[in-house]
Amino acid sequence: MDTRQSTTEAASGAEAAQAAETAPAPERAGGGGGADTGDPAAAGAGRRRLPGWAVPAAVVAVLALLPFSTLPLPGVFEGPLNSPATLQLLATCLVFAGLATSYDLLYGRLGLLSFGHALYFASGAYFAALLMELLRLPLVAAAPLAVAGGTLLALVLGAVSLRVSGIALAMVTLAFAQAGSILVTRDPGRATGGEEGMPLEMGLVPDAFVGVFNTANLYWLAVAYAVVAAGVVWWLDATPTGRVWRGIRANEQRVEVLGVNPYPYKLAAFTVAGGLASLGGVAYVVVSGGVTPVVTTAEFTLTLLVMVALGGAGTRWGPMLGAVLYTYLDHRLLDVAASEGFASLPAVLRAPLSQPLFILGMLFVVMVYFFPGGLAALPARVSAALARRRRGRHPQRR
Numbered sequence: 536m537d538t539r540q541s542t543t544e545a546a547s548g549a550e551a552a553q554a555a556e557t558a559p560a561p562e563r564a565g566g567g568g569g570a571d572t573g574d575p576a577a578a579g580a581g582r583r584r585l586p587g588w589a590v591p592a593a594v595v596a597v598l599a600l601l602p603f604s605t606l607p608l609p610g611v612f613e614g615p616l617n618s619p620a621t622l623q624l625l626a627t628c629l630v631f632a633g634l635a636t637s638y639d640l641l642y643g644r645l646g647l648l649s650f651g652h653a654l655y656f657a658s659g660a661y662f663a664a665l666l667m668e669l670l671r672l673p674l675v676a677a678a679p680l681a682v683a684g685g686t687l688l689a690l691v692l693g694a695v696s697l698r699v700s701g702i703a704l705a706m707v708t709l710a711f712a713q714a715g716s717i718l719v720t721r722d723p724g725r726a727t728g729g730e731e732g733m734p735l736e737m738g739l740v741p742d743a744f745v746g747v748f749n750t751a752n753l754y755w756l757a758v759a760y761a762v763v764a765a766g767v768v769w770w771l772d773a774t775p776t777g778r779v780w781r782g783i784r785a786n787e788q789r790v791e792v793l794g795v796n797p798y799p800y801k802l803a804a805f806t807v808a809g810g811l812a813s814l815g816g817v818a819y820v821v822v823s824g825g826v827t828p829v830v831t832t833a834e835f836t837l838t839l840l841v842m843v844a845l846g847g848a849g850t851r852w853g854p855m856l857g858a859v860l861y862t863y864l865d866h867r868l869l870d871v872a873a874s875e876g877f878a879s880l881p882a883v884l885r886a887p888l889s890q891p892l893f894i895l896g897m898l899f900v901v902m903v904y905f906f907p908g909g910l911a912a913l914p915a916r917v918s919a920a921l922a923r924r925r926r927g928r929h930p931q932r933r
Contacts (some may be wrong), residue, residue, distance in 0.1 A: 591765075598758050601625070602751035613870070619750040624866055626750075626757035626822045628859040630815055633757075633764035635842040635858035637811035640768050642840065643849035644777070645804050646784040648701075651692070651708030653835040654715045655809040658685040659816025660826040661719065664733040665726060673739045674821065682813045689809020690802070697801050700787075709833055716831040732827030735820055744821055753822050760818040761855065764811045769851060771807065780804060784849075841899055847909030856910045864898070865891050 604616040612621040634656055641647040662681035666672045672680070696707045722729035737745055743752045771777050782790045783797045790797055820826045829835060838861070846857025868891035880888070887893050906913060 595758070595762055598629075599755065602754055617751070619747045622750045622754040623822070624863065626754040627819075627866070628862040629754075629757035629761040630819050630822055631842065631862045632855040632858040633761040633818070634812055634815040635839055635846070635854040636761075636764045636768050637808045637815065638836075638839045639843050639848060639854040640771075640804055640808040640811070642843055643854065644768075644772060644780050644784065645801060647697075647801065647805070648705045649696075649708040649805075650705050650833050650836050651696075651710075651712035651715075652808070652812055652839055653830060653832065654692075654712045655685045655689050655812035656816045656819070656835075657715065657719065657826070657828075657831040658688050659813030660820040660830060661727060661733065661816075662813075663817045663820055664735055664826055667736045667739045668733070669726070671736075671739065674741060674744075677739075678817045681817050682810060685813025685816065686806060686810035689813070690806045693802050693805030693809065697798060697805060712831070712833050712836060716828060716833070719828050719831050727828075730828060732825055734825040737824070740821065756818055757822055760815060764815065765855065767807065767811060776800060776803065841895070845899055845902055845909055847911030850909070850911040853909050853911030860910065861895060864895055868894055 602617050602622060607615045612618070612624070614621055616622075638649075638652045641649050641652070659681050662684045663674070663677045666677035666680055667674065670677075692708075692711050696704055696711070699707060719727045720730060727733060743749055744756065772780070779790065779795060779797075779800050782795075783800060787797050816826075816830070819830070839858075842858040842861045843854045844857070845861060846855065847853025872889040872891070878885070902909065906916065908916065
């Protein structure tokens with residue numbers, strides 16, 4: 536791209552962003568965005584606003600200090616917050632929170648429906664495990680190579696997939712993901728372990744991540760990944776490139792008319808999202824101690840889609856909230872279904888309730904039907920309902 540073209544696209548990008556802002560409000564998939572797109576003047580009139588970094592910094596501080604807490608939460612976790620079982624569950628939730636944020640970069644920010652995002656997550660996990668097993672590389676050397684390999688894979692497959700759009704894009708990405716899943720399951724050269732998966736070579740993992748006593752370090756690793764994924768997506772969304780992304784989501788044809796070629800912007804988002812997913816795969820294989828073909832399937836990508844829609848697509852916190860809630864319920868419902876109290880329920884209730892996917896599916900339907908903006912939109916909806924109630928009691932204040 537020469538200087539003249541860059542200048543033209545930069546100017547056009549600003550126009551595209553302005554066009555996106557003046558365009559009719561986009562209908563978020565699943566209704567997301569309600570919490571982050573409200574009128575600031577109406578929402579914050581007369582109230583002093585906190586700095587933009589205050590809430591994220593507080594959340595990170597709370598997450599970082601959690602392993603030092605001995606607070607028991609009966610019914611929520613099996614042990615106190617600093618117990619290995621609780622920290623392991625929270626670490627898994629945070630890894631998927633970061634992964635869902637990377638998927639939201641495509642689905643929530645640009646409106647690109649990809650069914651192949653699991654491929655990049657799996658590539659990060661399998662590349663790291665293979666490099667350690669075949670080349671005997673330590674984790675600190677295998678991890679950046681695995682992320683680089685997953686990012687390059689996303690760049691190449693994105694360059695091909697983004698030649699089409701809409702349902703065709705979904706089908707092309709699904710085809711690539713299925714090919715990757717079949718390749719892993721077929722176990723070429725007995726390298727991937729087939730359906731049994733691959734355990735991590737613990738002798739090549741730093742001692743700080745080995746053993747039950749070091750579960751807190753695994754938890755902090757998951758926190759670090761979630762912070763990196765959210766930080767990259769939020770920072771990019773605030774840049775001029777992010778404004779063009781929003782313009783593409785609002786009306787891609789209008790962006791083209793203004794002189795901006797959407798393809799490189801979509802490819803950049805596809806590559807960044809794939810790189811973040813690969814980084815999540817590396818974090819996952821360390822936290823879990825291995826990887827199985829489950830993370831290569833298209834069903835896993837559909838799970839990511841449910842997480843994002845459940846939390847609120849295109850919002851700041853929604854994908855993370857949806858991923859944490861979905862992962863937590865997926866694990867805890869299995870424990871509840873195996874409890875003695877659950878066995879005493881009538882068979883007509885025990886049969887469906889013993890299937891976590893059934894309960895999660897019903898929860899998803901309820902959320903989409905009654906709260907189309909997802910979890911992130913709940914505070915705004917509750918505030919609006921309370922305001923309407925107050926106006927009903929005191930009509931003179933209208």
